[in-house]
Amino acid sequence: MLEIKNLQTRFRTDNGEITVLDGVSFQINKGETIGVVGESGCGKSVTSLSIMGLLPRTARITGGEILYNGENLVAFSKDQMRKVRGKEIAMIFQEPMTSLNPVYTIGAQIMELVLNHTSMNKKQAKEHAIQMLKLVGIPRAEEIVDEYPHQLSGGMRQRVMIAMAMSCSPSLLVADEPTTALDVTIQAQILDLMRELQQKSEMTIMLITHDLGVVAEMCDRVVVMYAGQVVEEAEVEKLFATPKHPYTVGLLGSIPDMDTEQEYLFTIGGTVPSPGQMPPGCRFAERCQKAMDKCYEQAPPLFDVNDGTKSRCWLYE
Numbered sequence: 001m002l003e004i005k006n007l008q009t010r011f012r013t014d015n016g017e018i019t020v021l022d023g024v025s026f027q028i029n030k031g032e033t034i035g036v037v038g039e040s041g042c043g044k045s046v047t048s049l050s051i052m053g054l055l056p057r058t059a060r061i062t063g064g065e066i067l068y069n070g071e072n073l074v075a076f077s078k079d080q081m082r083k084v085r086g087k088e089i090a091m092i093f094q095e096p097m098t099s100l101n102p103v104y105t106i107g108a109q110i111m112e113l114v115l116n117h118t119s120m121n122k123k124q125a126k127e128h129a130i131q132m133l134k135l136v137g138i139p140r141a142e143e144i145v146d147e148y149p150h151q152l153s154g155g156m157r158q159r160v161m162i163a164m165a166m167s168c169s170p171s172l173l174v175a176d177e178p179t180t181a182l183d184v185t186i187q188a189q190i191l192d193l194m195r196e197l198q199q200k201s202e203m204t205i206m207l208i209t210h211d212l213g214v215v216a217e218m219c220d221r222v223v224v225m226y227a228g229q230v231v232e233e234a235e236v237e238k239l240f241a242t243p244k245h246p247y248t249v250g251l252l253g254s255i256p257d258m259d260t261e262q263e264y265l266f267t268i269g270g271t272v273p274s275p276g277q278m279p280p281g282c283r284f285a286e287r288c289q290k291a292m293d294k295c296y297e298q299a300p301p302l303f304d305v306n307d308g309t310k311s312r313c314w315l316y317e
């Protein structure tokens with residue numbers, strides 16, 4: 001459904017242009033939930049904004065393709081992207097307040113999308129907005145539809161975001177840390193809701209998260225990103241059972257262990273190198289316990305491992 005090929009996205013800074021995504025490639029199959037994981041600053045959000053055509057003004061795609069059902073979104077005009085966004089591909093963010101407009105009612109915001117993307121009239125659009133609010137489990141939907149975002153709790157706002165995103169039945173939902181700002185109980189409810197909606201609508205989901213617990217629960221396949229590149233791609237069971245890339249191994253070691261009440265078993269020392277200051281060899285070498293001489297000199301390509309996993313590491317040459 002979506003194939004990202006060798007995507008390169010650069011940002012303008014005071015010190016010149018820096019490459020933030022450097023040859024990102026992966027594909028999303030129809031109907032699956034794919035997880036994109038990695039520490040903050042690895043390029044997860046920039047990947048989703050590149051797909052949506054919502055990069056900030058200081059950023060641009062300088063190479064590669066984003067093929068959606070065979071059409072290259074990178075070559076689309078702003079107008080063409082506006083038609084795709086919301087109708088074909090919708091997105092939800094971590095903090096709904098940044099994407100909900102405070103001066104319009106919830107209903108008006110859902111209606112605007114529906115009126116733009118479908119042939120419904122105003123009355124039908126309002127009715128549809130109420131239906132969508134009910135679908136995402138919002139009580140008193142007939143009243144909430146006329147309320148403003150600040151009148152709702154964080155969990156309810158996130159439900160409204162999902163209702164908005166779902167309002168034109170997109171084929172692909174891109175969810176960037178959709179539950180990170182929510183407490184654990186609400187988080188579980190929102191994830192359940194997404195799963196339920198996916199089953200009803202055969203929607204494809206790209207779920208960006210730093211939470212591997214969420215990945216284990218929700219995803220079929222996982223893409224691990226590090227320093228602007230994909231370093232591992234695997235089916236979810238394989239990722240957890242036999243992680244390949246040393247970075248993935250480190251991430252899995254960082255899952256809080258409930259049994260021992262230790263908050264973290266192991267955290268990877270060091271930090272992600274900054275864009276513009278990438279080392280010549282493997283970008284993880286400074287933090288890798290398995291690093292060899294070669295790793296400091298030559299950047300590893302993404303190797304195919306024989307179990308179908310991909311790993312950007314010389315250990316799999």
Ligand code: SF4
Nearest residue numbers: 282285288295313314
């Ligand atoms: Fe570690 Fe070398 Fe593999 Fe990089 S290529 S992850 S430094 S072993």
Ligand code: MG
Nearest residue numbers: 040044045177
């Ligand atoms: Mg992010």
